[in-house]
Amino acid sequence: MWFKDTLKNARNSKKSRIGVLIFLIIILAIIAFFFEKVRWLMIGFIILMLGAVGMQVYDYDLDLGKLWETxxxxxxxxxxxxxxxxxxxxxxxxxxxxxxxxxxxxxxxxxxxxxxxxxxxxxxxxxxxxxxxxxxxxxxxxxxxxxxxxxxxxxx
Ligand SMILES: [Ca+2]
Ligand SMILES: [Ca+2]
Structure with a gap:
């Protein structure tokens, strides 16, 4: 199925994953800017996302299920x-x-x-x-x- 392949390629491509993370960071930053009540929560998420971007950049992928388990x-x-x-x-x-x-x-x-x-x-x-x-x-x-x-x- 073509869309399955596209999805798989998107997931496997480092560039597109970094792109998605940066897009999420921008959304979180906008929410943090406009909604004072959730600002610190959003900042926490942004820090997590930045960590994820760092792992992508340094080619350090983790399996979250395995991380949870071990x-x-x-x-x-x-x-x-x-x-x-x-x-x-x-x-x-x-x-x-x-x-x-x-x-x-x-x-x-x-x-x-x-x-x-x-x-x-x-x-x-x-x-x-x-x-x-x-x-x-x-x-x-x-x-x-x-x-x-x-x-x-x-x-x-
Ligand atoms: Ca060898
Ligand atoms: Ca052999």
Missing amino acids: GSLSESRVESVKDSDGNSYQVITGNCNRKEYDLNCDDFATQGEAQNQYNQCADSVQADNPDIDVRKLDIYGLDGNNNGVVCEALPN
Whole structure:
């Protein structure tokens, strides 16, 4: 459905999300300006919105449900991740943060070590994103052929 795709693109596009937030900030500011009774409430919302804009600018997306559940910012981290078919997803990567804490096969001495680390991350990412086949996401880039076995070249 074309409008579903449009909606999805709008949600996934950083620019349009920042635009929506700035639009909301302007509305809240206008309300705060004209309605003295709710002024402080509106100012509180504006501060929250500015925080949200900051997170967008610094590419720091959070899943609010996960944040509510865990109270942890890092576990609620959402990132845009491409799968092996080239599709982009918004994925709750949590502590398995691929951009900042990348791991490579030469970080591990044995295949088993790499496999344990991968399995831990794959399980938690899979649990948070049940609609996505986590093997296709190639977490940390450790499993290029997406067969679930990582760093095949490492010794056992
Ligand atoms: Ca890597
Ligand atoms: Ca593999």
